[in-house]
Amino acid sequence: MQMHFEYSVEGGNFSQAGLTSSQVKKTLKQLNVNGAVIKRTVVALYEAEVNIVAHAYGGTILVDIDEEKIVIELRDEGPGIEDIGKTMEIGYSTATPEVREMGFGAGMGLSNMNNNSDLLEITSEVGKGTCVKIINHFKDDNNGNK
Amino acid sequence: MGTSDKPHFHHAIKFREDICIGCSHCMNVCPTEAIRVAHGKALMHPNRCVDCGECYRVCPVGAIIVEQDDFEEIYKYKNRVALIPAVFTGQFPDSVAPGQILSAVYELGFTHVFEVEEGVDFLSGQFNNYLKQHRDVKPLISPFCPAIVRLIQVKFPTLANNIILLKAPIDITALRARKTLSESGLLPEETGIFYVTPCPAKIVAVKNPVGEEKSVIDGVINMNFLYNKVYKILRHKKDLKEVEGAVPLSQGAVCWSLTNGEASHMKQGRSLAIDEINNVIEFLEKVENEEVDGINFLELRACDESCAGGILCPGNRFLTADKLRKRVPGNLRGAVKKDTGTKNEMNAFLKDNMKLEQVIPRSIMKLDDNLAEAMIKMKRIYELNRMLPQVDCGICGSPSCKSLSEDIVKNEASLKQCIFVQRVMEQNEQLDSSDSVNIMREIWSDKKLDRNILKDGINDIN
Numbered sequence A: 001m002q003m004h005f006e007y008s009v010e011g012g013n014f015s016q017a018g019l020t021s022s023q024v025k026k027t028l029k030q031l032n033v034n035g036a037v038i039k040r041t042v043v044a045l046y047e048a049e050v051n052i053v054a055h056a057y058g059g060t061i062l063v064d065i066d067e068e069k070i071v072i073e074l075r076d077e078g079p080g081i082e083d084i085g086k087t088m089e090i091g092y093s094t095a096t097p098e099v100r101e102m103g104f105g106a107g108m109g110l111s112n113m114n115n116n117s118d119l120l121e122i123t124s125e126v127g128k129g130t131c132v133k134i135i136n137h138f139k140d141d142n143n144g145n146k
Numbered sequence B: 001m002g003t004s005d006k007p008h009f010h011h012a013i014k015f016r017e018d019i020c021i022g023c024s025h026c027m028n029v030c031p032t033e034a035i036r037v038a039h040g041k042a043l044m045h046p047n048r049c050v051d052c053g054e055c056y057r058v059c060p061v062g063a064i065i066v067e068q069d070d071f072e073e074i075y076k077y078k079n080r081v082a083l084i085p086a087v088f089t090g091q092f093p094d095s096v097a098p099g100q101i102l103s104a105v106y107e108l109g110f111t112h113v114f115e116v117e118e119g120v121d122f123l124s125g126q127f128n129n130y131l132k133q134h135r136d137v138k139p140l141i142s143p144f145c146p147a148i149v150r151l152i153q154v155k156f157p158t159l160a161n162n163i164i165l166l167k168a169p170i171d172i173t174a175l176r177a178r179k180t181l182s183e184s185g186l187l188p189e190e191t192g193i194f195y196v197t198p199c200p201a202k203i204v205a206v207k208n209p210v211g212e213e214k215s216v217i218d219g220v221i222n223m224n225f226l227y228n229k230v231y232k233i234l235r236h237k238k239d240l241k242e243v244e245g246a247v248p249l250s251q252g253a254v255c256w257s258l259t260n261g262e263a264s265h266m267k268q269g270r271s272l273a274i275d276e277i278n279n280v281i282e283f284l285e286k287v288e289n290e291e292v293d294g295i296n297f298l299e300l301r302a303c304d305e306s307c308a309g310g311i312l313c314p315g316n317r318f319l320t321a322d323k324l325r326k327r328v329p330g331n332l333r334g335a336v337k338k339d340t341g342t343k344n345e346m347n348a349f350l351k352d353n354m355k356l357e358q359v360i361p362r363s364i365m366k367l368d369d370n371l372a373e374a375m376i377k378m379k380r381i382y383e384l385n386r387m388l389p390q391v392d393c394g395i396c397g398s399p400s401c402k403s404l405s406e407d408i409v410k411n412e413a414s415l416k417q418c419i420f421v422q423r424v425m426e427q428n429e430q431l432d433s434s435d436s437v438n439i440m441r442e443i444w445s446d447k448k449l450d451r452n453i454l455k456d457g458i459n460d461i462n
């Protein structure tokens, strides 16, 4: 059994940030996925979604669910990331003053995503865009032991 | 409507089939989509209802009632204790002194009267300790409003662990009353404790508590019922003496059940108070997504203006809240001996008895326990929902197109119940108009589809 969902995200529109996370959360609740896994997934996805809103021009979120896991791919068009290693550091942020005004830009997002996903993969092309892939397994024992 | 799961909850809200006109107003406002219409009557899904009372507010004919114990029950006991919440005193005109209200309650046959909020000062200290000890859980959610506790169990199962596991003021005061009476030599089995409730949710909390075996309270009296009785006495005995020697109830205690009543007591980090169940749902969605950061304590109440807006309160909620905020500190009860020795002992006793067991989630969201099954059902729901017009008119007897899709997958409804689907099928000659009428009759009753009612009326207009 496979399910596929697609959502689009608008860059700069903070009032819409979190909409996809909400939808995905609802889906996982309906599927009776373990609460801790839902929490991890939603936290990771929310951070990634906000990153598109805050740092890119727009993007698409592809969600695939099967009986074992959820695979989320966030593809955006935007400036891309030059040094991915550096962005993983806690506190590193290039957020603009406007973004900081919205309460984002602490440089916590990526490490938060990392802590809340079984697998996190980031690929990026400077000047074009970024692709973030998150995988979480539904079984309890996959929780957090990365 | 058949339901596959066995009912988890006792409900104080009851639908009177003999009065219900099948208007569906209740169905449209239910925050947990617990109501459907079939055979011209509203039906409640017992697993989904959280006894918030939103349906009661909108019923145009009074078909929704709140169960209550027979008042005569109090006479089964020799010692009859009334627990009166402060909102009760806010229902009366300014000219009535709180002490007179108390006298009237005694006249009705009670032997002891306690104000529920007497337990508040002790409790607020315990809450602050609890917040200190559980800093890792954010936000901690107050267990005060039973409708909210149930809402979290059914709709926000992942937040069940955020609920503070301490009893409410009513339980603390009931414990205290029971102990005080038995220490003064009255036999516990001859003591009956009755709570005057502003809402069905509190009734359910007494009859079927979450997180404890059995409540310390023996019965409930609905506030509107007691109000009428007390009001009658006050009207006939204008010179009713006030009960004297009141021990002050602090202003904070008086206002505990109002919006911000709890939050304003919490000294650990940031607190927030939200009232009205739809506001609460909106906020809990955000909390569940972890979009809300840095809040330590959440006070959540199902009613607008919190308990001043309880459905059994006869007064206007804004006036009640205002009256309570202005109430001169002091409570209704006669003087009690101030003896710190017994006070410490009492507090130790309360501390030992104030913990709640874990709150167990009872999700109404899940489509199936088995993930693969749930996925199959979800796919089917999406497919069905795509065929529906998204008008959410409720003519099918379900509150929205989405919920009809879910009902179909649960085998509790059929696609033909949608009036748009019927029209499309008629065009395709898959259904004739008499079939459609019969389907509508099943949902809305023969009466609403009686051809004779309209015939004459329409002729008159023409």
Ligand SMILES: Nc1ncnc2c1ncn2[C@@H]1O[C@H](COP(=O)(O)OP(=O)(O)OP(=O)(O)O)[C@@H](O)[C@H]1O
Residues within 6 Å of the ligand: A047, A051, A052, A054, A055, A056, A076, A078, A079, A080, A081, A087, A088, A092, A093, A094, A095, A103, A104, A105, A106, A107, A108, A109, A110, A111, A130
């Ligand atoms: N989709 C993206 N496109 C371009 N740059 C990105 C993207 N996502 C992250 N970055 C870069 O990585 C940095 C770190 O991201 P991270 O999410 O950890 O912190 P932040 O978004 O700046 O702040 P916070 O997430 O704490 O609000 C960002 O400041 C930005 O420079």
Ligand code: SF4
Residues within 6 Å of the ligand: B052, B144, B145, B146, B147, B148, B198, B199, B200, B201, B202, B301, B302, B303, B306, B307, B308, B309, B310, B311
């Ligand atoms: S806010 Fe008060 S009156 Fe309303 S449901 Fe909750 S406890 Fe009852």
Ligand SMILES: [Mg+2]
Residues within 6 Å of the ligand: A047, A050, A051, A054, A104, A105, A108, A109, A110
């Ligand atoms: Mg970020």
